[in-house]
Amino acid sequence: MxxxxxxxxxxxxxxxxxxxxxxxxxxxxxxxxxxxxxxxxxxPDNVLNVAKEALDTDKLGYTVALGIPELRQAISQHYADRYELEVDPQCVVVTPGSSGGFILSFLTCFEKGDRVAVPAPGYPCYRNILKSLDLDAVDVEISPDNDYLLMPCDLEKLDPPVKGVIVSSPGNPTGSMYSEEQLKELVEYCQANDIAFISDEIYHGISFGKPAVSALQFSQDLIVVNSFSKYFTMTGWRIGWLVVPKEMVRPMERLIQNLLISTTTLSQLGAVEAFKCYxxxxxxxxxxxxxxxxxxxxxxxxxxxxxxxxxxxxxxxxxxxxxxxxxxxxxxxxxxxxxxxxxxxxxxxxxxxxxxxxxxxxxxxxxxxxxxxxxxxxxxxxxxx
Ligand SMILES: Cc1ncc(COP(=O)(O)O)c(C=O)c1O
Missing domain, CATH: 3.40.640.10 (Type I PLP-dependent aspartate aminotransferase-like (Major domain))
Structure with missing residues (x-):
């Protein structure tokens, strides 16, 4: 073949x-x-206990595509508790890890051939997933000289301009973090230049000085990607979430219905409990x-x-x-x-x-x-x- x-x-x-x-x-x-x-x-034990109980008592069928309402509500509450941010549970989309979230985000935001900026060094799958979707990943060199952060001036230089950018803070592999002003400046630059902004916030909760800032603090017209894999220590449960603009919820829902049907039911039930274990x-x-x-x-x-x-x-x-x-x-x-x-x-x-x-x-x-x-x-x- x-x-x-x-x-x-x-x-x-x-x-x-x-x-x-x-x-x-x-x-x-x-x-x-x-x-x-x-x-x-x-x-945590109570996540495991809920999962064990579900194995005995729940039919563990499909769930609705966007995720069970209790989990979407718990994620929305997480933003209220940890960031003092109001996030509509209807804008929360449950995904199979943040990895599933990237595929859904890239498909929803970009057309075939669009150029999307990714930091180098950065999380490798951004580049590789983009390529598999016929998108053009544009490596933007970051270095210790700029604290390993991708800045508006890096995007300004790109010709032709990009249609989107994805960054993570804290970053992988460097662990560097945007300050509030730096992230705000980048988000505002992207919004002023019609660049879709995707913020990978998977390492939020694991920081050694100030807490990480969510891009949602500056706008809700962007995508935030997150996961239960790192701070919540649930890697193999393969569950994460997106916060997306309201108009993106239905397109995402249609994609999930067709590509995935739903995220693993057992993991969704366990994830609700995880928010009780801060x-x-x-x-x-x-x-x-x-x-x-x-x-x-x-x-x-x-x-x-x-x-x-x-x-x-x-x-x-x-x-x-x-x-x-x-x-x-x-x-x-x-x-x-x-x-x-x-x-x-x-x-x-x-x-x-x-x-x-x-x-x-x-x-x-x-x-x-x-x-x-x-x-x-x-x-x-x-x-x-
Ligand atoms: C920056 C970053 N984003 C996303 C992921 C993928 O995580 P998951 O699919 O388990 O949520 C990783 C995994 O190491 C990562 O480092």
Whole structure:
């Protein structure tokens, strides 16, 4: 059979590393996982209990396409409780992870061939999903010189102009965050220039100074993408949400009906409960900070001096240009030699990422402690040889 051009997208390299780690594990090796952005903590007990009860008592049929009303209401209440923002539950769309939310957002906002700006380094799937939908992802270089933030002046330079932009704050892989003024300026620039603004807020709740600002604070004429995968520690439940302008709800509903029917019922029931567990989730943030500090200390002691100093999320992004210009082979070596899975920078930035790598400190403290010790020893040995 002929394979379509649109399916010829780059791999999500993190997942390839995870597979390589799984292959090692199947041979009996213990691998320490720092490749994947997956909290080491499970969903809270009351989420699990509701799911267990639902397995016994609920028929677990399809739900309505936009999500069960209790969950859409709970998400709306989340904006009232955490941001003091009024969000109409009718504008909340429940999705299979934020990943499902991107597909729906891109399909709803753009026509075939439209140019959409994505930050480089940035979350790789933005670029790859856009390509699979026959859209033109335009990489916009961001760097430590601009705090790894995409600014209006970066968009101004693009010729022809873009029809949309997607950013995340806190960002992946750098953890950098927009201040209130910076985000406001970017949103206002996009609105003045008819650029659809998509704000990936999946790492909200995981920040070490000020809380992250939602783009909804400045306008409701944009899309906010969020998920239960990170702050809510429910990665495998595959559930997220969008907040969209009122006129987009029905087109999204039609897309969901046809593409997905609905999001997993069990996950929707569990997700309602997650909003009762803020104390548990907030407790994890202090642990992420302790893990970040430990990892940062050990990596700098090992001679990695150019590392992003993140305000949020759970990643460190390191410049390894003094050590390699092939980050894929470099990370493969680390996996094979010390059984620590880490991600080459090419996932996030196809060009400059050949000389960078990302460490996730989302796993539990014991894993980060052991992995960072192994990494320190390995990098120090590299300096000596
Ligand atoms: C910035 C960002 N957005 C979205 C996702 C996808 O998350 P999910 O589909 O689990 O909601 C990730 C996963 O790592 C991410 O880092």
């Amino acid at each position: 002929v394979i379509s051009q649109r399916s010829d997208v780059a791999a999500f390299v993190v997942m390839d590393v995870m597979q390589a780690a799984a292959d090692l594990e199947s041979q009996g090796h213990k691998v320490l996982h720092m490749e994947i952005g997956q909290p080491g903590t499970p969903a 104390d548990e989730f907030d407790g994890y943030v202090g642990q992420y900070k302790a893990k970040r500090d430990l990892l940062y200390k050990r990596l700098t002691e090992a001679g990695l001096n150019k590392i992003s100093s993140p305000d949020g999320a759970f990643y460190l992004y390191a410049d390894i240009s003094h050590l390699t210009d092939d980050s894929v082979a470099f990370c493969q070596r680390i996996l094979n030699e010390i059984h620590v899975a880490v991600t080459p920078g090419v996932d996030f930035d196809p060009v400059r990422g050949k000389q960078t790598m990302r460490f996730s400190y989302a796993a539990d403290m014991d894993t980060i402690d052991e992995a960072s010790k192994r990494l320190k020893t390995w990098f120090m040995a590299l300096k000596i040889t």
